[in-house]
Amino acid sequence: MVATKSETEIRLLAEVRTVLAYAAETGDCARLVELAEQTVRNREIGDSVRLSVECDVQALLSWARAFADSAVAWGRLERRAAALLPEDDPTLMSIRSMHAQYVRRRGEPGDEELGVLMYQDEWNRRVEHLGRDDPRTGIARTNLALALRERGRPDDVDDALRILEEETLSRVDRHGAGHPFTWRAQIILAQTKVRAAERAPDEETRERHAREALDIAGALLGARRRRYGGSDKSTLNARLVHAQALLVLGRTAEAAAExxxxxxIPRRPGMxxxxxxxxxxxxxxxxxxxxxxxxxxxxxxxxxxxxxxxxxxxxxxxxxxxxxxxxx
Structure with a gap:
């Protein structure tokens, strides 16, 4: 059972979320690092909240350094968190997931396989502690699909598509088609359809996957622009998926223009x-x-x-x- 947060912890987390939004846009982590240092000195702050702030700092620092260095940093943080927090603590879950992400992205031999295993373990833990319908379990499931796609064995892309199609339908059913939580699964689904198109055994399958990706990314672009404008990271990523689908379809002039x-547009941290x-x-x-x-x-x-x-x-x-x- 997760402990109730104190007023001091609630105020700290509110400030962290405000500073985090600024740091995510600008890459300026100075105030966030300062807040993390304050939590170490403040005895009113519990381990879960303190490590949550450290998790936010590491996430931003990871955007600007080699993935191998980030994998090491996340590994250290996971070991500390595992020694201090119970298995069902949300902070520990987030740290494990971030560690898996940077191991997968590190690019050393065997890392893509290890990433799949780490995400599979995290998904199993969340099913056990949170249930299959918890949004955090859905995040782990989506991450597992992404890791399968990147591993790229003969059946991996098909397995990833199946997982993502099921997860997207689940999110539409629970949160609606216009919810950002649904959009996150949809953009990963669109990018996976592009990957499937690039590896398709025949032209008909190639074109079908690419057109489906183009439709999903195009709808997402319209929705995100109306709500967030055209320059946030997720909108730019959707545009890149849209352009990649155009490339697969041979519409190179349109892709180049996009x-x-x-x-x-200024590059966003974390792209x-x-x-x-x-x-x-x-x-x-x-x-x-x-x-x-x-x-x-x-x-x-x-x-x-x-x-x-x-x-x-x-x-x-x-x-x-x-x-x-x-x-x-």
């Missing part, structure tokens, strides 16, 4: 490094190979800052540079 516009540049290079490969090479080199440079040299992300960017006649 990607050029995305690149005029996948090099993704817009990589897609734009692909869109320009046939008609503007010189400019395409410039963007491919930029994508490779950005990915090398976050991923190890042997990771899939670096390899595919390096291959594209070489395909365009550059030296990687």
């Amino acid at each position: 990607l050029r516009e995305v690149r005029t 996948d490094p090099g993704w817009p540049e990589f897609l734009l290079a692909r869109a320009l490969t046939r008609d503007e190979p010189t400019e395409a090479l410039t963007h491919a080199r930029k994508a490779l440079d950005l990915r090398r800052r976050y991923y190890p040299r042997g990771s899939r992300q670096v390899r595919e960017a390096r291959d594209l540079v070489r395909e365009l006649g550059g030296i990687a």
Whole structure:
């Protein structure tokens, strides 16, 4: 049973949430780090709340450093949290999930497999402690689908699609089609359909998956722009999925136009490094190979800052540079 928070803890968390929104937009973590240091000194703050603030700080710091360094930091925080908190504590659940995310994204041999196992374990724990219908269990299930998609074994993308379609329908039923919690599952579903299209065994299946992804991403874009405008991170990610679907359908001019516009908007902390540049290079490969090479080199440079040299992300960017006649 989770302990009731004190008034001091409630006030601290309210300030943290305010500062967190500012730091997420600007990347300025100074005040958030200061708040975390205050929690260490304040004996009125319990372990769960203190570690929750540390979790928020680590999440933002992780946006600006190599994924390998973040995986180490999250591993340390998980060990501390596991020693202090009960298994069903929401803070411990969040920390375990973040650790799994950065292990998966680290890009070392075996990390994609380890990410699947970590997400599977977390989903099982949440089913046990929270039940299948709790939104936090749904988050773990969606993360498991994402990890399966990235592992990429022969049946993984199909399994990920099945999980995401079920989870999306569940969220629509419980929260409605216009709820941001539903949108999160839908954008991962759309991106997974793009991945399925890229690996499709025939043109009919390829086009079907790509058109479905385009429809989902397009609907999300309209809804998010009306509510949040066009420059927040999730809206930009939806635009990138939309552009990637256009690429798969061979509509390269439309994809290039959308990607050029995305690149005029300041990059938001936490976005996948090099993704817009990589897609734009692909869109320009046939008609503007010189400019395409410039963007491919930029994508490779950005990915090398976050991923190890042997990771899939670096390899595919390096291959594209070489395909365009550059030296990687």
